[in-house]
Amino acid sequence: MQQEELVFVGTCDFAGLVRGKGFPAAELDHRLRQGVGNTGSNIMISAFGTILSSPFGTVGDVVLMPDPTAGVQIPFDEGAAEHFYLADQQMLDGSPWCCCPRDFLRRALTALEAEAGLTVKAAFEQEFVYTGVEDRLGASYALDSFRRQGVFGESLIGALRAGGLTPDSFLPEYGPRQFEVTIKPTMGLRAADEAVIMREMIRSVAHRLGHKAILAPMIEPEGIGNGTHIHLSLWDRDRTPASHDASAPYGISARMAPFVAGILHHLPALTAITTPSVASFYRLQPNRWAPVWALLARQDRGAALRVAPVFPGAPDRAAAQFNVEFRVADAAASPYLALGALIHAGLDGIRKGMTLPPEQPEFWSMSEEARDAAGIAVLPRTLDAALDQLEATEAAQDWFGPVMLAAYLEFKRSEIAALADLEPSDICDRYAAIY
Ligand code: GLU
Numbered sequence: 001m002q003q004e005e006l007v008f009v010g011t012c013d014f015a016g017l018v019r020g021k022g023f024p025a026a027e028l029d030h031r032l033r034q035g036v037g038n039t040g041s042n043i044m045i046s047a048f049g050t051i052l053s054s055p056f057g058t059v060g061d062v063v064l065m066p067d068p069t070a071g072v073q074i075p076f077d078e079g080a081a082e083h084f085y086l087a088d089q090q091m092l093d094g095s096p097w098c099c100c101p102r103d104f105l106r107r108a109l110t111a112l113e114a115e116a117g118l119t120v121k122a123a124f125e126q127e128f129v130y131t132g133v134e135d136r137l138g139a140s141y142a143l144d145s146f147r148r149q150g151v152f153g154e155s156l157i158g159a160l161r162a163g164g165l166t167p168d169s170f171l172p173e174y175g176p177r178q179f180e181v182t183i184k185p186t187m188g189l190r191a192a193d194e195a196v197i198m199r200e201m202i203r204s205v206a207h208r209l210g211h212k213a214i215l216a217p218m219i220e221p222e223g224i225g226n227g228t229h230i231h232l233s234l235w236d237r238d239r240t241p242a243s244h245d246a247s248a249p250y251g252i253s254a255r256m257a258p259f260v261a262g263i264l265h266h267l268p269a270l271t272a273i274t275t276p277s278v279a280s281f282y283r284l285q286p287n288r289w290a291p292v293w294a295l296l297a298r299q300d301r302g303a304a305l306r307v308a309p310v311f312p313g314a315p316d317r318a319a320a321q322f323n324v325e326f327r328v329a330d331a332a333a334s335p336y337l338a339l340g341a342l343i344h345a346g347l348d349g350i351r352k353g354m355t356l357p358p359e360q361p362e363f364w365s366m367s368e369e370a371r372d373a374a375g376i377a378v379l380p381r382t383l384d385a386a387l388d389q390l391e392a393t394e395a396a397q398d399w400f401g402p403v404m405l406a407a408y409l410e411f412k413r414s415e416i417a418a419l420a421d422l423e424p425s426d427i428c429d430r431y432a433a434i435y
């Protein structure tokens with residue numbers, strides 16, 4: 001059989017899935033200049049594969065323009081190589097398309113840099129279920145499960161490294177057959193590109209070994225969630241860290257405090273973007289090590305925003321190591337939209353001079369009334385409620401722009417409607433089949 005190498009160009013869309021088109025690798029130079037034709041309604045392809053609703057109809061062209069810095073070429077011993085580029089969506093005149101997820105993040109980064117002289121360094125952790133191991137009691141964090149996943153972990157780390165990422169860790173997580181992989185922090189747009197590449201490599205390596213990786217937020221309604229945790233720090237123009245002040249509340253510097261306050265303030269609305277599936281909200285329940293409250297706390301894995309510890313042995317690197325972990329995201333969210341929304345919200349905090357609430361070290365023994373009185377909001381209980389909060393957020397008009405916000409709300413509301421008659425366990429199955 002004759003075979004010819006192909007290259008795929010795509011973007012991680014509203015559904016948090018990478019979609020695009022392929023072409024012969026021989027055409028790559030030309031495609032890097034001219035892009036690949038696409039249509040507006042493609043961004044409205046639901047998680048379930050059909051366009052449930054679209055403001056764009058059948059009319060119009062947008063261009064998927066591959067970013068030469070976001071290319072991945074990973075040979076595998078068997079089967080086709082992974083060869084793809086992540087892309088921007090542009091108008092025919094080369095300007096950004098108003099609904100481009102990657103440009104949503106770029107706009108946030110550009111504004112943060114222009115207005116505050118800051119950039120964001122971020123690292124993503126991804127939890128998932130790997131079907132290539134049996135479900136055994138006592139497997140949580142166990143060397144035995146680490147061993148029984150065979151060459152999956154090593155192949156994944158190898159693929160990430162070959163794809164230009166710097167792996168940080170791979171571990172058996174708490175849930176049945178659950179694992180986690182983490183990559184090192186990177187600056188700006190690249191951090192989200194790497195999160196997309198990491199998710200694709202988790203799926204690719206599992207598939208090549210004859211199994212599946214399930215990144216869906218919940219495998220069953222009462223089970224253990226798969227989170228995407230996003231670690232954030234702020235850096236100055238001259239690349240010095242700007243997040244840490246050991247003597248300040250939470251250890252957060254005066255420059256970062258309003259940024260974190262902005263995220264905290266907008267957290268209920270942000271869930272519509274960072275945990276954007278119906279099943280995502282089954283995860284945000286008590287006793288799951290997943291957030292329920294818009295709580296910022298030091299070293300508390302029940303908080304929505306956890307101030308990560310500075311580890312011993314490197315006091316000189318404390319400022320560079322210091323970061324805040326956003327725990328409310330999952331794999332149904334496009335990393336471009338999730339990271340972009342955090343930065344837009346943080347910048348809103350900087351613009352409005354928002355301040356951090358007092359630390360609440362006794363949070364877990366406080367009554368609901370006391371939490372209320374301290375202004376610590378409960379996160380929305382459903383995607384529906386989250387979307388209403390997003391729609392009611394005036395600043396979000398500016399983050400998205402009117403066309404993109406309306407399209408996103410329509411997209412997510414049609415997803416809810418498509419699942420309206422299903423039980424939670426069927427809803428989890430639907431998402432698990434896709435993510
Ligand atoms: N699986 C938990 C979640 O859904 C997180 C566990 C952890 O702290 O790593 O977010």
Ligand code: MG
Pocket residue numbers: 125127173180
């Ligand atoms: Mg984890």
